[in-house]
Amino acid sequence: MKTLEPILAKHPFFAGLQPHYLELVTGCASNMHFKAGETIFQEGDEAKQFFIIREGTLRLQVFAPGQGEISIQTLESGDVVGWSWLFPPHRWHFTGRATSALRVIALDGQCLYTKCEQDHGLGYEFLKRFSHIMMDRLQATRLQLLDLYKVN
Amino acid sequence: MLLSAEPAVTTTFSSDPMIPRPYEIQRAKWDSSDTFSLELTPVGGGDIPAFEPGQFNMVYVYGVGEIPISISGDPARRDMLIHTTRAVGTVTRAMSELKVGMMLGVRGPYGAPWPVDEARGKDIVIVAGGIGLAPLRPAMYRILAYREHYGRVVLLYGARTPADVLYRKQLEQWRAHFDLDVFVTVDRATNNWRGSIGLVTQLIVRAPFDPLNTMAMVCGPEVMMRFTTLEMEKRGVNSDNIYVSLERNMKCGIGLCGHCQFGREFVCKDGPVFRYSQVRHFLTKWEV
Ligand SMILES: Cc1cc2nc3c(=O)[nH]c(=O)nc-3n(C[C@H](O)[C@H](O)[C@H](O)COP(=O)(O)OP(=O)(O)OC[C@H]3O[C@@H](n4cnc5c(N)ncnc54)[C@H](O)[C@@H]3O)c2cc1C
Ligand code: FES
Numbered sequence: 001m002k003t004l005e006p007i008l009a010k011h012p013f014f015a016g017l018q019p020h021y022l023e024l025v026t027g028c029a030s031n032m033h034f035k036a037g038e039t040i041f042q043e044g045d046e047a048k049q050f051f052i053i054r055e056g057t058l059r060l061q062v063f064a065p066g067q068g069e070i071s072i073q074t075l076e077s078g079d080v081v082g083w084s085w086l087f088p089p090h091r092w093h094f095t096g097r098a099t100s101a102l103r104v105i106a107l108d109g110q111c112l113y114t115k116c117e118q119d120h121g122l123g124y125e126f127l128k129r130f131s132h133i134m135m136d137r138l139q140a141t142r143l144q145l146l147d148l149y150k151v152n
Numbered sequence: 153m154l155l156s157a158e159p160a161v162t163t164t165f166s167s168d169p170m171i172p173r174p175y176e177i178q179r180a181k182w183d184s185s186d187t188f189s190l191e192l193t194p195v196g197g198g199d200i201p202a203f204e205p206g207q208f209n210m211v212y213v214y215g216v217g218e219i220p221i222s223i224s225g226d227p228a229r230r231d232m233l234i235h236t237t238r239a240v241g242t243v244t245r246a247m248s249e250l251k252v253g254m255m256l257g258v259r260g261p262y263g264a265p266w267p268v269d270e271a272r273g274k275d276i277v278i279v280a281g282g283i284g285l286a287p288l289r290p291a292m293y294r295i296l297a298y299r300e301h302y303g304r305v306v307l308l309y310g311a312r313t314p315a316d317v318l319y320r321k322q323l324e325q326w327r328a329h330f331d332l333d334v335f336v337t338v339d340r341a342t343n344n345w346r347g348s349i350g351l352v353t354q355l356i357v358r359a360p361f362d363p364l365n366t367m368a369m370v371c372g373p374e375v376m377m378r379f380t381t382l383e384m385e386k387r388g389v390n391s392d393n394i395y396v397s398l399e400r401n402m403k404c405g406i407g408l409c410g411h412c413q414f415g416r417e418f419v420c421k422d423g424p425v426f427r428y429s430q431v432r433h434f435l436t437k438w439e440v
Contacts, residue, residue: 068342071342076348139379140353143379147339148339148372149310151186
């Protein structure tokens, strides 16, 4: 039977993950497709998954009264989106919308959580990877806040 | 012919490097709400002086003041001098109010250029932020004129909002080149913008180039350049192969007054384009 394991193995997020862990992760993975314009997750909804982008782009958006939807970041092939499943209250902070045909692998948070609790080695691998992404996003957000191109 | 103020303009070209040569504005165009391009020709005719990509002129708005502005036109064209300027203060605002037919004084070209010739045989990554695309445009023209001498050519450009994106038409033309990778991103946008949203530094991680055989040229606000170089180094580009263009206040523009001193270097004479490994120490130090 063909599994998603070889696809996950090639994704930068899983680079260097031991094969037996990859096998465990694959058990929580499913393939998904979205059309351009489709909502992948909605701000405020329960966050049960995170997504590995294989192909296409999506935008993170927030809704501001009077201004409508404001887009704050584009994510694309190679990116990972979503860590709200890791922390209570497990709700999406942003809306994710496909801006082109999008192919992702969805990873079930509850399934992974259980496996990480059973094997802390796997949990550590995940935390390392997510902290890295969080640090990158935090730095990018700080720079965005600096509004680098404004006139002093 | 209209004059901008009441300049003591002479139409003879002086050999004194401190005396500006008068130029007439042939065309004035707003590229965004605060940035404009002026096309200039020497009063009395003739070619503009030959220049290298990355060099700048000292531009004198008669009666107001003189400032350094990079040349943003095609180095292969000697019939027209182009400067793209962002109106930020006294001189640049006065410059933005000049009309076709008015005059400006120009001295130059000055400064060390982008290493476009040294970069032959390598992949080229040009990273520009905001008005930083202006000093890099001549490098793009030169590289495209000798495209076969280079490996992959990648342009990464970040602006504040879609309305601030400079040279839109040109970017679209470049994007259509099959042998050029052009990525544009903005820091914030509404839903009408189809392109990417995020910092220009975030484009580096997936840009298609070979880090071990790449020459990078970076121009933008200093903080943006620092973070860009960090990302470049993370990808494996050696800091000797990363070049940045620095801005410091200038007076003479030719290494005489010391106004633009930066550590041991004079930005006007030794720069404005520097190898990153040469200036990184100063860039990460405050108040130099
Ligand atoms: C080598 C070199 C090349 C340059 N090339 C260009 C170019 O191609 N196009 C261009 O638009 N500028 C360029 N500059 C910057 C330009 O010289 C300055 O913007 C200009 O000197 C400002 O003069 P001003 O009298 O209008 O502003 P000032 O009255 O001196 O300053 C007014 C305010 O604007 C702020 N300010 C000044 N400069 C900048 C800036 N660059 N960015 C943001 N805020 C600023 C100051 O902090 C101050 O608060 C270059 C500078 C150097 C050193
Ligand atoms: S501006 Fe006078 S030395 Fe550089």
